[in-house]
Amino acid sequence: MVRAGQPGAGGRGLLLRQLGPGRAGPRHHRARHRRARRGPPAGRLAAGRLRAGRRRPVHRGGGRDRRGADAGRRGRSVPAAAQAPLRQVILHRPGDSPVHRLAPQAKIVAAVVAVLCVVATPREAFWAFGFYLLALVAVWAVARVPPGWFAARSVIELPFVLLALALPFTGAGERVDVLGVPVSVEGALAGWNILAKGTLGLLTSLTLAATTAPHDVLLGLRRLRVPAVLVTIATLMLRYVEVIAAEARRMRVARVSRGDDPRFLWQLGATARGVGALFIRSYERGERVHLAMVSRGWTGRAPGDEVRAPLPERSAPALVVERLAYAYPDGHQALFGIDLTVRRGERVAVLGPNGAGKTTFALHLNGVLGGGSGRVEVAGLPVDAANLREIRRRVGVVFQDPDDQLFMPTVRQDVAFGPTNFGLRGAELDRRVDEALAAVGMTAFADRSPLHLSGGQRRRVALAGVLACDPEVLVLDEPSANLEPVARRELAEVLLRLDRTTLMVTHDLPYALQLCPRSVLVDGGVVVADRPTRELLADAELLARHRLELPFGFRLD
Numbered sequence: 001m002v003r004a005g006q007p008g009a010g011g012r013g014l015l016l017r018q019l020g021p022g023r024a025g026p027r028h029h030r031a032r033h034r035r036a037r038r039g040p041p042a043g044r045l046a047a048g049r050l051r052a053g054r055r056r057p058v059h060r061g062g063g064r065d066r067r068g069a070d071a072g073r074r075g076r077s078v079p080a081a082a083q084a085p086l087r088q089v090i091l092h093r094p095g096d097s098p099v100h101r102l103a104p105q106a107k108i109v110a111a112v113v114a115v116l117c118v119v120a121t122p123r124e125a126f127w128a129f130g131f132y133l134l135a136l137v138a139v140w141a142v143a144r145v146p147p148g149w150f151a152a153r154s155v156i157e158l159p160f161v162l163l164a165l166a167l168p169f170t171g172a173g174e175r176v177d178v179l180g181v182p183v184s185v186e187g188a189l190a191g192w193n194i195l196a197k198g199t200l201g202l203l204t205s206l207t208l209a210a211t212t213a214p215h216d217v218l219l220g221l222r223r224l225r226v227p228a229v230l231v232t233i234a235t236l237m238l239r240y241v242e243v244i245a246a247e248a249r250r251m252r253v254a255r256v257s258r259g260d261d262p263r264f265l266w267q268l269g270a271t272a273r274g275v276g277a278l279f280i281r282s283y284e285r286g287e288r289v290h291l292a293m294v295s296r297g298w299t300g301r302a303p304g305d306e307v308r309a310p311l312p313e314r315s316a317p318a319l320v321v322e323r324l325a326y327a328y329p330d331g332h333q334a335l336f337g338i339d340l341t342v343r344r345g346e347r348v349a350v351l352g353p354n355g356a357g358k359t360t361f362a363l364h365l366n367g368v369l370g371g372g373s374g375r376v377e378v379a380g381l382p383v384d385a386a387n388l389r390e391i392r393r394r395v396g397v398v399f400q401d402p403d404d405q406l407f408m409p410t411v412r413q414d415v416a417f418g419p420t421n422f423g424l425r426g427a428e429l430d431r432r433v434d435e436a437l438a439a440v441g442m443t444a445f446a447d448r449s450p451l452h453l454s455g456g457q458r459r460r461v462a463l464a465g466v467l468a469c470d471p472e473v474l475v476l477d478e479p480s481a482n483l484e485p486v487a488r489r490e491l492a493e494v495l496l497r498l499d500r501t502t503l504m505v506t507h508d509l510p511y512a513l514q515l516c517p518r519s520v521l522v523d524g525g526v527v528v529a530d531r532p533t534r535e536l537l538a539d540a541e542l543l544a545r546h547r548l549e550l551p552f553g554f555r556l557d
């Protein structure tokens with residue numbers, strides 16, 4: 001069912017293959033040797049010596065000295081592009097001016113009114129266009145955004161400028177001589193109309209974008225009561241743009257730190273391959289975001305139009321998995337027959353080496369992956385197409401990377417996403433969201449953008465988004481990954497307070513011991529051991545056979 005979106009190695013391998021050979025071509029090596037023969041520039045040597053002498057490097061010319069210091073350390077040159085600060089956003093220019101502080105809905109209304117005025121102005125009212133431009137320049141001055149910033153971004157208008165410049169010569173009607181060239185009066189006016197109105201419209205939009213963060217624009221639209229479906233579409237588009245921009249930034253860093261410099265013509269091939277890889281990666285990330293949405297009940301249809309699932313027997317175990325086997329669409333078989341029964345209220349750790357099939361298994365528990373063989377039942381209810389909505393309400397999956405899960409403009413809206421899909425509205429929805437945020441200690445962040453939170457806070461919000469669906473079974477994929485020790489401990493406290501059946505996929509063996517009395521060891525797509533966690537972790541031979549090991553200095557008492 002799902003191909004590239006799976007958090008697997010397929011896409012990553014492809015990316016490495018695509019980037020690898022391109023940047024290490026013979027011409028690239030020749031250029032490097034030429035540079036090596038010439039010797040490093042003075043700035044580089046100076047910085048290298050200063051570093052060796054343990055003195056602060058003197059910054060002559062910004063990035064050059066830093067670049068030299070790095071080159072000295074690694075023994076090869078790094079292009080300046082690697083050192084350039086990475087711009088977080090292309091259109092937004094954060095600031096604290098009165099314009100930035102204005103309510104986003106007020107700015108949206110002002111921008112729309114301004115554009116309408118520009119469009120409605122007769123083309124011969126030259127003074128009016130001059131007035132609009134002066135007004136915009138005044139706003140830029142108050143917002144402290146230099147006109148050059150807008151000029152640089154106005155290049156997208158180039159095709160329209162060319163059209164406007166061509167019209168006086170191609171237009172029909174009366175012609176007048178200008179420096180001996182016959183010019184159409186109607187064409188010149190039409191060109192002016194396009195140029196003046198297009199430029200002012202673009203500058204107005206850029207002014208809004210420059211002074212309003214993208215998520216505030218969405219917030220403004222909601223406050224203006226723009227239909228929810230339009231805001232949702234805008235939100236998804238924004239999320240996708242962010243996905244592409246973030247992937248582009250990561251890939252740029254990865255490329256330039258390995259010697260690529262997009263300014264040089266001979267790197268064009270590598271850059272082009274990078275753009276291709278960028279789209280593949282963005283597609284994969286976009287699909288993971290989609291999987292995370294699906295696992296929180298998103299179907300694209302209004303809730304409540306499905307047949308309700310039959311209530312299961314209360315005595316049925318929380319999870320029954322029998323002979324579960326699964327091959328990805330590219331033919332790679334990840335699961336070869338998983339058997340597992342989990343009782344209600346149990347906390348079970350799923351351990352195993354990289355590529356063992358843990359995530360693939362976890363994604364079967366609420367039907368995000370399916371179509372293989374075997375049986376999965378949740379509280380007596382088979383995981384199949386007829387029960388999917390109910391299964392997803394009962395089994396909440398917290399994804400390995402919180403960025404796959406968080407995409408709404410505010411924390412509160414993101415946490416409300418799942419329960420809304422399951423049909424909750426009004427006071428009941430608010431109560432669920434408040435309780436979930438309180439459970440993970442994120443109440444104070446409810447109105448913040450999830451994208452402005454730290455990694456640990458995002459992980460908590462991702463957990464809250466699943467808790468708000470009130471699932472009976474919680475599936476956590478690597479909950480402690482990338483968490484600092486305190487955040488890791490705090491998350492453990494949150495999880496221990498939750499009274500739910502929990503399956504925790506993890507490489508963090510001490511965390512498994514702390515949180516889960518029982519552990520299953522998965523390798524090669526099957527369960528190879530199922531024991532009390534302490535007993536399993538004490539079996540050093542078993543752990544070694546399956547590439548697991550306790551952290552240095554950790555002892556089981």
Ligand SMILES: Nc1ncnc2c1ncn2[C@@H]1O[C@H](COP(=O)(O)OP(=O)(O)OP(=O)(O)O)[C@@H](O)[C@H]1O
Binds near residue numbers: 008328330360361
């Ligand atoms: N989308 C995909 N397409 C093809 N194969 C995939 C895909 N996703 C994962 N795989 C492969 O399936 C196998 C199991 O992957 P899975 O992500 O389930 O392992 P894991 O135990 O969770 O690994 P890790 O501990 O590294 O996260 C791996 O060999 C992986 O390369």
